[in-house]
Amino acid sequence: MNVEQKRKAESILALALSTLAAFSGLFWLVFILGDVLVHGIGALTPALFLNDPTPPGVVGGGLRNAFVGQLMITAFATLIGVPIGILGGTFLAEYARGTRTARAISVLSDIMVSVPSIVVGTFIYAIMVKTVGHFNGWAGAVALAVIMIPVVLRTTEDMLSLVPWTLREAAFALGAPYYRVIIEVVYRGAATGIFTGVLLSIARVAGETAPLLFTSFNNSFFSTDMRGPVASLTATIFQYAMGPYEEWHMQAWGAAFIITVFILLITIAGRLIIKWRYK
Amino acid sequence: MPIISKKNSVDSIFSLITGVASSVVVVLIIGILVVLLRESSLAISRFGVIHFLLSTDWNPVKESFGAASTIFGTFVTTSLALLIAIPLALGIAIFVTEIAPDFMKGPIGIAIELLAAIPSIIYGMWGLFTLAPIMSKYIEPALQKTVGALPLIGILFSGTPMGIDILTASVILSIMIIPFTASISRDSFNLTPSVVKESAYAIGATKWEVVKNVVLPYSKLGVYGGVALSLGRALGETMAVAFVLGNNHQITTSLFDAAATITVTLANEFTEADKDLYLSSLFYLALVLFIISFIVLAIAKFFLLKAERRYSR
Numbered sequence: 001m002n003v004e005q006k007r008k009a010e011s012i013l014a015l016a017l018s019t020l021a022a023f024s025g026l027f028w029l030v031f032i033l034g035d036v037l038v039h040g041i042g043a044l045t046p047a048l049f050l051n052d053p054t055p056p057g058v059v060g061g062g063l064r065n066a067f068v069g070q071l072m073i074t075a076f077a078t079l080i081g082v083p084i085g086i087l088g089g090t091f092l093a094e095y096a097r098g099t100r101t102a103r104a105i106s107v108l109s110d111i112m113v114s115v116p117s118i119v120v121g122t123f124i125y126a127i128m129v130k131t132v133g134h135f136n137g138w139a140g141a142v143a144l145a146v147i148m149i150p151v152v153l154r155t156t157e158d159m160l161s162l163v164p165w166t167l168r169e170a171a172f173a174l175g176a177p178y179y180r181v182i183i184e185v186v187y188r189g190a191a192t193g194i195f196t197g198v199l200l201s202i203a204r205v206a207g208e209t210a211p212l213l214f215t216s217f218n219n220s221f222f223s224t225d226m227r228g229p230v231a232s233l234t235a236t237i238f239q240y241a242m243g244p245y246e247e248w249h250m251q252a253w254g255a256a257f258i259i260t261v262f263i264l265l266i267t268i269a270g271r272l273i274i275k276w277r278y279k
Numbered sequence: 280m281p282i283i284s285k286k287n288s289v290d291s292i293f294s295l296i297t298g299v300a301s302s303v304v305v306v307l308i309i310g311i312l313v314v315l316l317r318e319s320s321l322a323i324s325r326f327g328v329i330h331f332l333l334s335t336d337w338n339p340v341k342e343s344f345g346a347a348s349t350i351f352g353t354f355v356t357t358s359l360a361l362l363i364a365i366p367l368a369l370g371i372a373i374f375v376t377e378i379a380p381d382f383m384k385g386p387i388g389i390a391i392e393l394l395a396a397i398p399s400i401i402y403g404m405w406g407l408f409t410l411a412p413i414m415s416k417y418i419e420p421a422l423q424k425t426v427g428a429l430p431l432i433g434i435l436f437s438g439t440p441m442g443i444d445i446l447t448a449s450v451i452l453s454i455m456i457i458p459f460t461a462s463i464s465r466d467s468f469n470l471t472p473s474v475v476k477e478s479a480y481a482i483g484a485t486k487w488e489v490v491k492n493v494v495l496p497y498s499k500l501g502v503y504g505g506v507a508l509s510l511g512r513a514l515g516e517t518m519a520v521a522f523v524l525g526n527n528h529q530i531t532t533s534l535f536d537a538a539a540t541i542t543v544t545l546a547n548e549f550t551e552a553d554k555d556l557y558l559s560s561l562f563y564l565a566l567v568l569f570i571i572s573f574i575v576l577a578i579a580k581f582f583l584l585k586a587e588r589r590y591s592r
Contacts, residue, residue: 011485021370022379022387025461028454029394032405039408087300095294096301107584109304111576114508115311115569116515118542122549122565123311126318142293150304179293207398210517210542214549234400238518241404249408256401267396271389 009014033260040257043250051219056245063255065222069231070259072224073216074206075139077144081205082198084145085152092153094158094182108156109150121211129215137230140216144205151204155197156190162278163189192277197268203266207259209234233259311569319563321556331563337528337544339552346567348528351539353568356445356520357513359534360452365506367453368460374459374559376468388465395458403522406451411523414450415442425551438535446534448524455519456509463508463583467501468494470590492589500586507579514572517542525554 001009051062088105096102120143128139163186171181187194210233217229218239224230233255240252316323322331326344334345371391375384414590419440471494481491515526525537526547541564552558 007485007488011487014487014490015373018373019378020371022368022374024367024388025371025394025457026390028457029390031409032391032397032401032454035405035409036401071508082301084303086304087297089301091294091297091301095297100474102301105301105304107580108308110580111573112304112308114511114515114572114576116517116542116572118515118517118545119311119315119565119569119572122318122545122562123314126314126562127310146307149307153301153304177287177290179290182293203396207400209398209400210546213546217550234398234518237400237404241407241522252404256404260397260401263396263398264393267393268389271392 012138014192033264035258036237036253036260039250039253040260043254044257045254046255048251052222056243056248059247061247061251062142063231063233063251065219066231066233066236066255068222068224069216070206072214072226073140073144073230073232076141076201076226077148077205077252078198078202080141081145081201082152084158085149085201086156086194086198087138088149088153089156090182092157094178094186097161106154109154110162111177112150113154116209116210118210120215124211125214135215135217135229137216137226139230140212140230140232141226142172143211144208145216147205147211148201151201152197154201156194158198159190159193160186162193177192192273196277197275199266199270201233203263203270206266207234207263209238213238293436313550315562315566315569319559319566321559322563325556326560326563331560332567334527335530335560337539339548339554339557342554342556344557344563346541346564349539349541349544349564349565350531351530352445352524353514353540353542355416355538356449356452356524356540357510359445359449360513361506361510362455363450363453364460364509368457368505368509369464369502371457371461372464372468373494375465377486377490377494388462391458391461394454395462398518399455399516400518401456402451402519406447406519407522410451411442411447413442414444414447415440419446434532435534438533440535441537443523443525443537444533444535445524445531445538448520448538449534450512451519451523452516452534455516456513459509459512461506463505464498464502467498467505468588470501471497477575484566498586500582500589504579504586507575507582511572511576514575515542517546521546541565 018260045062047060047062049067050064051060052065053063054061092102092106124139124143124146128142129135167185167189168181171185175186212232212235216232216235218235219229219231237252237255237259240248240255243249297307322344326334331344331346332350333347334343335347336345336530337345337348371387375387379387419436419442423436425432475491475497476489479493484492520540521543524540524543526539526543527537528539528544529536532540545561545565549558549561552561
């Protein structure tokens with residue numbers, strides 16, 4: 001084999017390996033999703049959604065408490081986290097645009113996005129559970145909001161920066177003060193982008209488990225009282241999957257199926273909106 | 280000019296509100312640091328810093344705590360995960376940017392993003408019920424028969440393959456971090472100017488030589504950033520490993536042994552810590568994890584910013 005052939009062979013080999021790597025990524029995705037689908041479909045019964053947990057061995061138990069609890073915690077987290085994130089992003093992209101402060105906060109937010117969520121859980125435990133003396137749903141919602149804030153803040157900043165500066169100048173020229181320019185011109189221009197950012201941040205926290213373990217904890221009874229422990233799908237999955245009972249495993253698969261489908265649908269919707277709006 | 284001054288006052292209130300909202304991030308970071316320091320002060324004063332980091336003792340009954348075994352577990356699982364994930368992620372990035380026909384680029388990109396969107400608890404559950412049995416029945420015995428028979432390396436593959444061990448946890452972690460490295464690498468690869476690539480092709484370079492000698496060197500800052508970001512993610516990953524690592528506070532020599540990471544210890548023991556010193560030591564672990572991952576993520580951000588600055592010129 002001469003040098004030319006060797007170089008060509010090397011190239012083909014390397015490219016083949018890359019292709020193989022790409023398909024291995026696809027393989028894992030199909031493997032995991034298929035597994036959740038196969039196990040989860042069988043667990044989807046009306047009882048899963050309509051009944052509360054029963055003691056192990058008693059048939060007909062469901063996860064109504066966890067579905068409602070998960071919805072409440074996620075909704076309150078969104079209500080707390082999204083306004084703070086959007087307003088914070090507004091400051092960075094508008095009032096503080098181009099300043100050192102804005103750049104520093106932006107970098108810190110990027111780091112904060114990836115900070116271990118379990119650390120956030122211990123932090124909220126110290127300030128919201130230890131002080132009250134018992135686990136509570138509010139602590140869970142705040143923990144998720146803490147994870148949401150930097151995500152929403154960064155997407156808002158990016159989306160507002162995409163709005164052309166000349167648009168603002170046009171509004172200034174009409175005599176509008178900056179806050180009205182932001183609300184009536186900039187927000188309007190960036191609305192789709194901000195909305196997508198909010199969607200993706202919900203998808204991000206809806207599957208979080210670690211920060212809920214020490215905050216909202218879990219509750220085997222139906223409860224809408226955010227001042228006490230509240231059940232969540234993710235914490236229930238952890239408890240049930242690690243537990244010894246076969247029907248617990250089934251219900252855990254059902255919950256896993258619902259949460260995965262919910263998150264994937266939101267993620268895909270977000271991608272489609274971005275593609276449609278910013279192509 | 281009364282109207283204008285009125286407008287200005289509303290404006291200054293709005294700017295103040297947004298300013299406060301953006302400072303929340305800074306307050307949170309400082310808050311986490313201060314609160315974790317305060318909560319772990321009991322353990323810090325009892326065990327000190329060096330002793331805590333180097334002691335392998337984790338004994339709730341005797342109330343003697345050290346972080347070395349969990350730091351070891353964290354370090355081993357993440358480095359093994361990176362070792363598996365980096366080549367695969369680079370391969371994916373090369374495939375998407377250089378090889379794939381246009382109609383495949385989109386779907387594979389979306390697939391990789393979906394892999395990143397799957398919540399970690401789903402990875403954990405899948406690992407426990409599906410991957411762990413496969414590992415213990417087929418892959419680990421096969422590894423034991425082949426690589427395990429070699430001298431020196433063989434010790435890594437000794438023991439009974441149970442599936443609940445360092446190797447399984449690392450495989451799951453690696454699948455989870457592939458998307459981060461892959462998507463950042465892809466974006467950096469895409470920034471290589473086509474003129475540079477074309478001139479390499481013009482002097483007769485093969486596709487692989489162009490990737491190896493032009494694209495990779497050109498985008499290495501971005502790739503480093505992506506790898507560091509994945510490392511930061513892997514360090515803090517909890518649920519995906521909590522299911523399949525056991526919670527074994529020992530420094531082990533075999534990849535087929537159960538182990539404990541900082542995150543797994545926190546997830547399993549935090550709500551069960553009945554004594555003040557125990558809880559304080561767990562907070563101490565959280566503090567160590569926070570500092571380590573903050574530094575790693577800051578390094579990642581440094582590389583990415585540097586890459587951004589270079590390409591924008």
